[in-house]
């Protein structure tokens with residue numbers, strides 16, 4: 001690489017239900033890319049909500065705001081050569097579309113990956129106990145159960161994680177990046 005060239009960045013948005021596997025896949029892929037010398041950030045949804053989106057809840061409006069904030073940060077990183085991996089639910093198609101448009105305006109690659117784990121499987125995994133809390137009547141507005149999830153219509157990749165190991169899912173995203181000339 002010459003002193004003036006720069007690696008091509010991109011945003012890879014992993015959208016899907018709670019416990020679908022978004023965070024696991026982003027971390028595995030991030031570790032692999034870092035080991036290969038790439039500049040990578042995983043914009044962890046929980047961390048974002050603790051700081052950048054502190055005070056926001058899970059109403060439609062708050063989720064929209066949250067996704068736009070994450071989208072802004074990711075676009076800035078990606079525009080500057082970072083591979084930005086975003087494991088954030090982003091349940092509404094219009095909020096994802098606004099993020100896509102932001103990337104389009106700066107000519108920055110934006111790839112949507114649907115982590116398409118069925119809700120029944122997510123409920124069995126229930127990594128954070130949210131499905132159990134919803135079933136017990138102690139939580140309302142859980143995405144995919146009693147709150148909307150609008151699946152991507154034309155994602156770059158669909159991951160049926162119920163039939164894959166985490167490694168296989170992460171490798172499929174890696175292959176997508178390679179195919180798009182982003183590695």
Ligand SMILES: Nc1ncnc2c1ncn2[C@@H]1O[C@H](COP(=O)(O)OS(=O)(=O)O)[C@@H](OP(=O)(O)O)[C@H]1O
Pocket residue numbers: 017018019022023045046049058062063064066067087088089090091128130140141142143147
């Ligand atoms: N009601 C409800 N619905 C969905 N998710 C909930 C809810 N309450 C808390 N959580 C936890 O918050 C994480 C979702 O945050 P996100 O920023 O990814 O959501 S969003 O895109 O703004 O909708 C999400 O993280 P993941 O499980 O990693 O997806 C949940 O653990």
Ligand SMILES: Nc1ncnc2c1ncn2[C@@H]1O[C@H](COP(=O)(O)OP(=O)(O)O)[C@@H](O)[C@H]1O
Pocket residue numbers: 016017018019020021022023024025087125127160161162164165166167169
């Ligand atoms: N193919 C797969 N990809 C990702 N996670 C998987 C897969 N198969 C099983 N899992 C398990 O599912 C759970 C997903 O949790 P997590 O990544 O926190 O989900 P999310 O970030 O979507 O809420 C983890 O316990 C993970 O080991």
